[in-house]
Amino acid sequence: MQVLRGLTELVIFQLVGALISSSILTAxxxxxxxxxxxxxxxxxxxxxxxxxExxxxxxxxxxxxxxxxxAVGVMAWYSVIQQMGWALLLVLGISLVPTLIVTGLLMQALVERNQRGGR
Known part of the structure; x- marks a missing residue:
């Protein structure tokens, strides 16, 4: 029963996001x-x-x-992915680097905060 309550809470946040997206931030x-x-x-x-939790x-x-x-989508669209493979790899690489940097910095900050006894 707790799982259903938690899922309901998560769906409510998604609904709020959908309402904001449809009215204010359409992009x-x-x-x-x-x-x-x-x-x-x-x-x-x-x-x-x-x-x-x-x-x-x-x-x-x-x-x-x-x-x-x-995975099924990748297999179904293999010919399109094959034609645009280098462009996809480039975009993935460009987006991966900032994500790794931000994740690493955030993890370091949280570990330091935890070692100092913060929440």
Whole structure:
């Protein structure tokens, strides 16, 4: 029952993101805005509720099933991907570097904060 409550909370944040996307920020997808709203909410609150934590754990365990459609799409569109392979690799490489840098810096900051005894 806790998982359903947590999933409901997550869907509400996605719905809020979709509403913001459709009315204000039409260029940004609703689920992305919902994730940002959830992040801000969790930062302000300072903790993760047990239902959301259980729902997130359940979703992580189901992650391989969620990746199957992407793998099927790659196989179905192989000829298009093959034609644009270098462009795709370039875009992925360009987007990967800043993501790795930001993730590394964030991880270092959180580890230092944890070692100092912060939350």
């Amino acid at each position: 940004v997808p609703g689920p992305i805005i919902g994730l940002v709203v959830l992040l801000v909410f969790l930062c302000v609150r300072g903790e993760l509720s047990p239902p959301v 259980q729902a997130a754990g359940w979703l992580l365990r189901c992650m391989p099933l969620l990746l199957v459609p992407a």
